[in-house]
Amino acid sequence: METKQTPPRYGMVIDVDRCTGCGNCMIACAVENNVPPPNEKATERTGAAWMRIARLDNGLPFPEHRSVFIPVSCQQCDHHTPCVSVCPQNAVEYDTESGIVAQIPVRCFGCRYCMTACPYHARFYNWWDPEWPEGMEKTLNPDVSTRMRGVVEKCNFCHGRLQLARAKAAAEGRREIADSEYQPACGDSCPTKAIRFGNLADPASEVSVLAKDKRSFRMLEELGTEPKVYFMSEQAWVHTIMKKNISTELKGHGNG
């Protein structure tokens, strides 16, 4: 008799102490997901970048001052996912087969309730039609549709890559995908391996082990949204800010 397998719950662990703030994750994400170059009027608040890196400071004066870089994308909330609850158009869906909070731009009519609901400022509204310099559209990723103005978009853990990995596994007669077969662009491009990605439902996976490490924590844990993105740091001040005050820190950076 075939036993029912536990579906995967994909998640991420980001070692803040290894992040150098190089920006590779932001750039690789934009390339993978066909996020366009900015309109000339775009700013930090109106431009689109599914992954952003915020800088957190310890608040001390020079030269005791220290800072860390925090890559922030959709935290893929697992419980009472705020954006799913408020979308009137079913344009945000929680995929029970992967744990990924998916955004379906073609259903979105741009009410931006989800942006208001998101405590992590991880959603972006397309204020302009996408535009690439002439010829550069030939470099777009064929696995991801371009989006027009008037819709909201966000990180989906490079869902196109998951589909490719699933298709490859199916062609080989497998149902399960190894973590090495499916990695989002940000983790793939991280030169310091600060971003680890895998199946949190598998207790033996690297991300499961790291997520349970005493250095690990989640952003705004007290909200109870159970994000599937974990952060790690040995520095106590980073824990303090990330757990409680990060929303204030992100406000200047985010689009929400």
Added chain:
Amino acid sequence: MSITLTRREVLQFVGGAALGALFSPIPWKVLDDTAEWTQNWPWIPKAPTGNVSYMGATCTLCQSACGMRARTIGRQPISLAGITGHPFNNGALCTMGILAHHLRYHPQRLKQPVKYAPGSAHAAQLSSTNALDEISRHIASSAAAGSVAVIDSRPGRTASSLLRSICSSHEAMRYIPVSAPSLDVLHAMMPSAPLAPLGCDIDGASLILNFGAPLFDNWGTPSRAAALLDRRGAKDQTIIHVEGICSRSAERSSEWIAARPGSEALLALGIANVIIGEKLCSPAAARTITDFARFADFVAAFTPDAVSKAAGVTPETIKSTARAFASHRSAVAIIGSDASLDARSAVMALNVLTGAIGRTGGIALRSDIPGTAALSAHTAFVAAISSVPDHSLRVIILDESLSGCTLPDALLEKKLVSQDSIIVSLSPFVTPRPFCTQSVLPASVMFETLTDVPGPIDRPASSLALATAALPAPEGTMDAVQFALALGTAIGSPAAAAGTTEELIKQRIAALHASKRGSLFAPSTGAATAMKSVASADDVWSALTDGGCWIDDVPHGLDASAKFSLMPLFSGTPISLPKPREVDQLVVLPFAEMKVYDGTAISPLLSKVSQESDLRPGLHQAYVNPATAGGFAVATGDTISLTTEHGTMKVHARVDVSVMPGVIFVSTAHGSGAGGSVQQTSDIRMLCDMNGSGSFNPTPVSIQKVLA
């Protein structure tokens, strides 16, 4: 039987149908379809379709020569990733490398030769033949020896060898390689030794004394930061970072010494003073220094107490740093590329004093790469830009076909004669230089041309990789070899008949194979094979064109007859301790976080790190410490006016605790600017004092808040 409908019945039907429709999927379907229809306009770009395949490649954007795996549709790369296990980059790429396939379509791509008149931003079109004729006319009329400089932004290529040969055939021409600026002073310290490529054995070093090099931020290969972080975790490598800003590298080093910008030379001489005074230098190393006594006399004035005030570092820190540096078995001192010649010389002197030259974990004197492009083959014609007298060049020929390591425009202007001078450059992009006449020949970019790429400087051994052409180069563009051959033809040099790009590079690969030296990394196997076991030059070619690389054997130590002379570099511009009044002055300094790419065209998507986030400084951003800003009632976002003896400019203030009080850092990096362009360069460098090596000194400045 006839059916009669009353008005009431029709209204009842319509009302009922409308009410019923609300409970059906129809309105939701209409809403959904409307959302879909309104998102498929013809002007929304569509991604290409076709069979996806993969190809190996080598990045040419800087000298790291990272191995890449390109995902392609047809031959068009659509995304790039590092090759896992590659000896240089081990799967990592930098932000520019990830976007390298965009350069072919850059808005500022040059399609045909253009000419700029002095002071004009208007480009007049001309043909390649006319451009080359003009070069030959200018060279023919430049009778003075060395009045024509050929500046090679990426030495060590086949094109470099050709350019050197061409220079050797004409008295007026001199060849100037833009080499790794932190290391090249060593050549001047070893005047009797043949010119050897230099490298730095970062992996072998147990202590790195780093004067401002961005070790954790794109210095060396993109995998360098990961390797350093691993070593930090294992606690088997110490990094002491010296810089006046709490940069990414400063924060991640074992120890950060917050020294006043511009005091690097003084600080290094202070450390040398302690090493010599406490007899910490290696006796064997001291014997290799021909002018040791003179150098000891010279550094005697730079005691820790004397240097302390100017550098903003306590005497105890200077002493403990010197002791730590001298006591480690494999310590090496490195310095950032924007340091002055004095600072680079003083830092390199520390390496000589402690015997770090030629030692494991020190500065490596590499063996030349086999083949005609050997660096030592034409030593007599090689000059450094700092040795060229000001206002002595009539013609500057710039090979800017590969980005990185370019010289600042202000330095080029300083070297040119004031009238009737011309710059001829080979560049893929529009690069106006308004201070003189300029002809620009369009160059091919990455994925359009075959080129050989010498490897990174953060490894002890020489190396070589190949970048191949996946797409046809636009008509009218040329690669560096073609440019060198055309230049040779124009001036009648025998080097002009050398062969095609592919023939010449294949000759080099054949010589590499025949040498049986080193090992060959092939991405297809993910392993390195000793060159002795590689069957044919074709196998070497296949591996290299697939994104692989050749790495030489690690060179043996320093030759027993090697001698160093430290003083000549310090005798040109005597270093003196600043007066207390000068130390307390408010100064301004240009800074670029991604220095290698400063002045280079980049993909518009890089705006994600500056325009659409504040990860990297945007254009014209001035970083000011809160203590300094408070004195002028300046807050983040304010416009401030900076005035030096060279002029005034307005910048946007960013109050940031990571910078030293009393110092204003103004970004020269790529920024988005108001027009969305990523190619604008700040003018802050025009406000700062430039030193002889083309970098900038901290310059006294006054600051004023501009009221809205």
